Amino acid sequence: MKAFQELAETLSTTLAAHGLVLRGGFNFSAGEESPTGPSNAPAKSVLLVGQTGSAPWPHFLRWWERQPRDLKDPLDSWSREVIGAVAYEFGARAVSPSDRPFLPFQQWAMRAEGLKPSPLGILMHPEYGLWHAYRGALLFDREISIQAPENPIHLCDACIGKPCLNSCPVGAYSADGFAYETCLSHVRGPKGAPCRDAGCIARNACPYGTEYRYAAEVQAFHMKAFAGL
Structure with missing residues (x-):
């Protein structure tokens, strides 16, 4: 365990210089299919890298200022580079949520941190609410003595009224799931300015982790990317 603590502390210090954080990890089970590690053999462990709140934003902006203005998916490119x-x-070996074929990042995150999805599909964190993300992962050829996560309280179970499901102006979220095309059409349309400029109204309606809520410009960036604008 000491070896992992030392690795985690060193990794955390390195990641913090970019506004990123270590988001837990686990060892793949014997016989479990896993992506390849740095030696091209099946990886034995994975550590997730992500963000809480808007911490990476100023680091990303400084990098973006030096890139061509027509750079596609700049946040993904920055994350991959860092x-x-x-x-x-x-x-x-570094991998990304946008790698093809897609890797099971959400399942990895649930396994690493013991989280569960919110009604919006975003994993609910007991401290950060919906204001966190996973930017990549580190695959290792060796097992890591990492402690299994405790099962945190799932805040959505105690949430009365589920404001996230009742605030979307076009009812894109329901018990039937996410109406992607409905949401996309609204965000791109003439009545979608509030969502485009300040972020998803349903996500912002969540009462948890509000101190970590992304700044309006960060939310606008993500909505623009979502809508392809």
Whole structure:
């Protein structure tokens, strides 16, 4: 366990310089299919890298200012560059949620931190609410002595009224799931300015983790990317 604590502390310090944080991890079980690690053999462990609140934003902006204005998916590119450099430093292989074929990042996150999805599909965190994300992961050839997460309280179970489900102006969220095309059409349309400029109204209606809520410009960036604008 001491070895992992030392690794976690060093990794956390390195990631903090970019506004990123270590989001837990786990060892793959014997016989479990896993992506390849740095040696091209099946990885034995994974550590998730992500953010809480808007901490990476100023670091990303400074990087983005030096890039071509027509750069596609700049946040993904920044994340890949930063986490890739960290992976090289620590003898790991970096992977991204946008890699094809897609890797099961949400399942990994639930396993690493014991979280459950909110009605919006975003994992609910007991401290950060819906205002967190996973930017990548580090795959290792060796097992890591990491402690299994405690099962945190799922705040959605105690939430009365579920304001996230009742605030969307076009009812894109329901017990039947997320109406993607309905949401997309609204965000792109003439009545979608509040969502485009200040972020998803349903997400902002959640009463938990509000001190970590993304700044309006960060939410606008993500909505623009979602809508392809």
